[in-house]
Amino acid sequence: MPVIFVFLDGVGLAPTSPHNPLATAATPTLQQLLGGPLTQEQIQQQPALLLRAIDTTLGVPGLPQSGTGQTALLTGVNAPALVGRHQPYYPPVALRPLLAERSIFHQVQTRGLRATFANAFTPGYWQALADRRLRRTAGVIAAEGAGLRLRNLDDLRAGHALMWDITHALLSRRDPALNIPVIAAQLAGERLAALAHTHDLVFFECFLPDLAGHGRLPVSVADVLEWIDGLLAGLLAALRPQDTLLLTSDHGNIEDCTAAGHTHNPVPLLVVGAAARHFATVQDSTGVAAGIIAALSSP
């Protein structure tokens, strides 16, 4: 049973309120799927649809952060407890071996199954790593450790990869010389779904909500939520009966526009498809990896 894992950075699950953009933005796909917006009121469990609120604080004081939060999601290990803090942005060096050797990608590969990282990376990204202007995200460390091939602009142009900004609108604005056409978010979702035809675990990471929540994008929070909803529209329309969509996050941010940054809110664990039952008891971000393995292992 293939699993398509959509990782969204910085999306919490909060009650409906005028201060929750998830309740006020146009998200017709999520509304139709859940019977309402992606808020706590829509928590539910059906045979092929699950929405849970899962904890990301993991018993460690302070606001949840990406470096350790993403490590917990991708390894199933309580990364903040291991290093004694929530580490922002990138995983601490001490956690790199864990990510490289015990990630969900590695676990999938050792079972003889096929994992893939759907994101395309530009030459500029690899140069920024070489120049130490950027560091590797948890996802990239895990993918490299498992020996996955990371996709490039040729894959993107051929429709076999996605950019982290979904529509290429930000990419083409930042780097017009790459000449990458802007696409509809729905098409990105269809392309993501198609990768499950040849892989068991398809992983896509999107940093739009966290960056929008921090006010670091030239587009609005509402635009970002509209793109994500469009991605889900294309993805859900192209989902086959054997496919499962898994969507979750590393910490809250975008769901509370009164907070300057991250929140203590739980995050959504949204699962659509026959494997939803394997996630029915997940309590926090350390339980997601085991759910994926159980889903992939079920006949």
Ligand SMILES: [Zn+2]
């Ligand atoms: Zn952040």
